[in-house]
Amino acid sequence: MSFEKQDLDLVLVPSGLLVMLVYHLFLLFRCINRPHTTVIGFENNDKKAWVARIMQVDYKDVGTALTVINSNTSAATFLCSVSLTLSSLIGAWLGSSSTSVFQSDLIYGDTRPLTISIKYICLLSCFLLSFFFFVQSARHFVHANYLISTPLTDAPVEYVEVAVIRGSNFWSLGLRALYFALNLLLWFFGPIPMFVSSLVMVTILHYLDSNSRPLHKHQYPSSRNHNSHTNQGLKRVGELISEVGLTAQIRGRRLPDQVGV
Incomplete structure (x- = not known):
């Protein structure tokens, strides 16, 4: 019976991770080659128009733009703190010598101490990766804040666009890392919940990431x-x-x- 449980982990867990990985590679291909079919490309198009319009207003009227950038920075900083806190808790739990509560016979899967340690390490890696992405997101939003708030600046609009778009893209990557962490968290309850969660999450993400509306061509009077x-x-x-x-x-x-x- 023990061999069957180990065999189930070796089949379902890599299959669930492969499903998530293949979907995100397909999403990356669509974002690069057909951005209008994704919500990410649709939102980036609106953000470019927003930056182009903000850079045309007077310096005294950029308060609203700075409020938007600061709200994004605060959200990225908050999720960065959450990821770091969870990473610290997992690291402390992993370093403790107490008996794991996930080694119960009620969990249908491999419950050996070595497998439990691998689960903790994988989950910790996802939270640390999410922490890194959210830090980079906050960094680019802060840089955009500096560019927008500079009085009488002659900085090209493309510089601000790159900073805002990169901040948004790193934000999306941080969320994707949290999605992977959720699947790995369910792995503690067995390979079957983890595999089912991967299929359900890919279905939901495909619905949320797809866009059927045409990109709006923003036009403003010069x-x-x-x-x-x-x-x-x-x-x-x-x-x-x-x-x-x-x-x-x-x-x-x-x-x-x-x-x-």
């Missing part, structure tokens, strides 16, 4: 056109004021003539 429209409007208002003044002057001259008659 500052030159805006100024020309403004000047034309002011010119038209000036002409109307001149016509009103001329009409009033003519009527003022006619009024005494009529009184004299």
